[in-house]
Amino acid sequence: MTGAACVLGVDSGGSGLRAALGSPEGAPCAGPVRSAEPVRTGPRGIDAGHFMDLLLPLARDLLAASGGGRIAAVAVGAAGMATLGEGLRAELPGALGRELGAERVALAADAVTAYAGALGERPGAVVAAGTGLIAVGTDLAAWRRADGWGHLLGDCGSGAWIGRAGLEAAMRAHDGRRGGSPALRDRAEKVFGPAAGLPGQLYPRADRPAVLASFAPEVAACAAGDAVAGGILRDAARHVAEAAAAVCPRDAASEVALTGGLIKLGEPLLGPLRDDLAELLPHARQVPAAGDPLDGALRIAGGLAADRLLLPRDARMLSVHRSEGPSTSA
Amino acid sequence: MTGAACVLGVDSGGSGLRAALGSPEGAPCAGPVRSAEPVRTGPRGIDAGHFMDLLLPLARDLLAASGGGRIAAVAVGAAGMATLGEGLRAELPGALGRELGAERVALAADAVTAYAGALGERPGAVVAAGTGLIAVGTDLAAWRRADGWGHLLGDCGSGAWIGRAGLEAAMRAHDGRRGGSPALRDRAEKVFGPAAGLPGQLYPRADRPAVLASFAPEVAACAAGDAVAGGILRDAARHVAEAAAAVCPRDAASEVALTGGLIKLGEPLLGPLRDDLAELLPHARQVPAAGDPLDGALRIAGGLAADRLLLPRDARMLSVHRSEGPSTSA
Structure with missing residues (x-):
């Protein structure tokens, strides 16, 4: 050649x-x-x-x-x-x-x-989050990983996690149980039809995590005006920060970044995440993903x-x- | 005849x-x-x-x-x-x-x-809970139901819910994330083998809710000595009581009962449940299921x-x- x-x-x-x-x-x-x-x-x-x-x-x-x-x-x-x-x-x-x-x-x-x-090739921690979520970190001597265990065992704070929590809050409102969000119920009914039919829309699907994650942007859209939706995104940010904290080296030069589709949820997630990362990883510099x-x-x-x-x-x-x-x- | x-x-x-x-x-x-x-x-x-x-x-x-x-x-x-x-x-x-x-x-x-x-045929509320969970109540004029939406949208407090939360805590301990329970990790590894292999044990199964629920007795067995496991059962009790509260009539003669396999988890669940029902349904008499x-x-x-x-x-x-x-x- x-x-x-x-x-x-x-x-x-x-x-x-x-x-x-x-x-x-x-x-x-x-x-x-x-x-x-x-x-x-x-x-x-x-x-x-x-x-x-x-x-x-x-x-x-x-x-x-x-x-x-x-x-x-x-x-x-x-x-x-x-x-x-x-x-x-x-x-x-x-x-x-x-x-x-x-x-x-x-x-x-x-x-x-x-x-x-x-x-x-700098030391630090990256949380890659979309439908699922995994954190990897390195001090350039070894790798650490956290979560990435899928929608039933983990992926805490991921798109599927946020969407699932939002749909649970929708069904709680439908039932009149505590913790329900009428705003999320209305969103869920616009997307999936009547609340009582939601199980029939979800459980027969092979791509359930993707179906759940498809509702995450709706939760983010409700977050400013709805306490339940806002709470779900704050909890998700906490999970993202906990995954980063589990893998980030102690090195003072460490950087920490979030990458993947979850970033698109914007400030309702990224605002609380900045605070949580500052609390759990005060030594690590928060940076945007370069690529x-x-x-x-x-x-x-x-x-x-x-x-x-x-x-x-x-x-x-x-x-x-x-x-x-x-x-x-x- | x-x-x-x-x-x-x-x-x-x-x-x-x-x-x-x-x-x-x-x-x-x-x-x-x-x-x-x-x-x-x-x-x-x-x-x-x-x-x-x-x-x-x-x-x-x-x-x-x-x-x-x-x-x-x-x-x-x-x-x-x-x-x-x-x-x-x-x-x-x-x-x-x-x-x-x-x-x-x-x-x-x-x-x-x-x-x-x-x-x-007395008015009240019954929570039927095993792998799943549903609450029904009646004032003898109409029925109300709450939850029963399956393991992704609800069944909050059910055996699948408790087992899933316990396995998440096990994986958190494996990762070194906050909220992990080394006791539940050890139990999970006894039941399912090495933690990193747990996704491969669960996701290929068609009966995932039953696999999750099979871990609920292990969570109950850890509850006395492990704060994370005890917290999971207290949260489950709260969900059971919230489902009952959503369907129980205001009638002063109302009775409330829990029925189904979840009862077998014993005092780690039933103790907090008595307190939560007394708080959320002070007018309803707590009774054991007759049959x-x-x-x-x-x-x-x-x-x-x-x-x-x-x-x-x-x-x-x-x-x-x-x-x-x-x-x-x-």
């Missing part, structure tokens, strides 16, 4: 695959491009073959758009990498070497690419290509592989 | 069908007998044909055991009667008349038979046979039907 060296970043999640090319410093230079189809999960976890089928056309488009070049390193962030990533770790380094000539490959939990996108998980993947790939990756290796959170590309194996 | 008139009570739920014969006064005289198979639910709701297939052998066994007799009335309490009972209301009165000669048939929500079993939902079905059938049923009729909660039996249609 000809052309300058570049790096490939990939972000794989429930809503599909995104990829971009970056300079060896990890700055974006082509893309992002996306496949709307998510990678399949099978009995062996995330399906490495299907991953390659979705990625290769995107990667070739990116190389064509950037005028060609050598891919020095690839970093993949994937939802489920920690628990369902065994197949990816076994097969992707070889496949990315054979098909794209990549010499080095990093495989990361999506929370790790979210971290790298938000804070780069998203795909930016984080490019950043990790850039560090890998330059052999100066500071983020700590971890079998499940961030594994680094060397692969023989076709130019050397031929 | 020869022999004295009697009544048939039926209780249909997720764990199968139970039936008993009673005197015209509603006192048990044969049974209970049970079918371990639950009645199927299909696109038209609870399957009336399958219900009859399961009930008829039980009814014939009961008649044989009691030396025969005429069935003057049948009362059926069924889980889902309010929302999935259309087929039963359309077909059961005729089928019970044809097959068993029953002249009168009552079809009740299982919460109504739970009420009649617990309080008979279970099958006793309630017999009680309703007895009232129907004697034409002195005091409990209010309601299209979904308690409907009463007259059917032509084979002796008069021949």
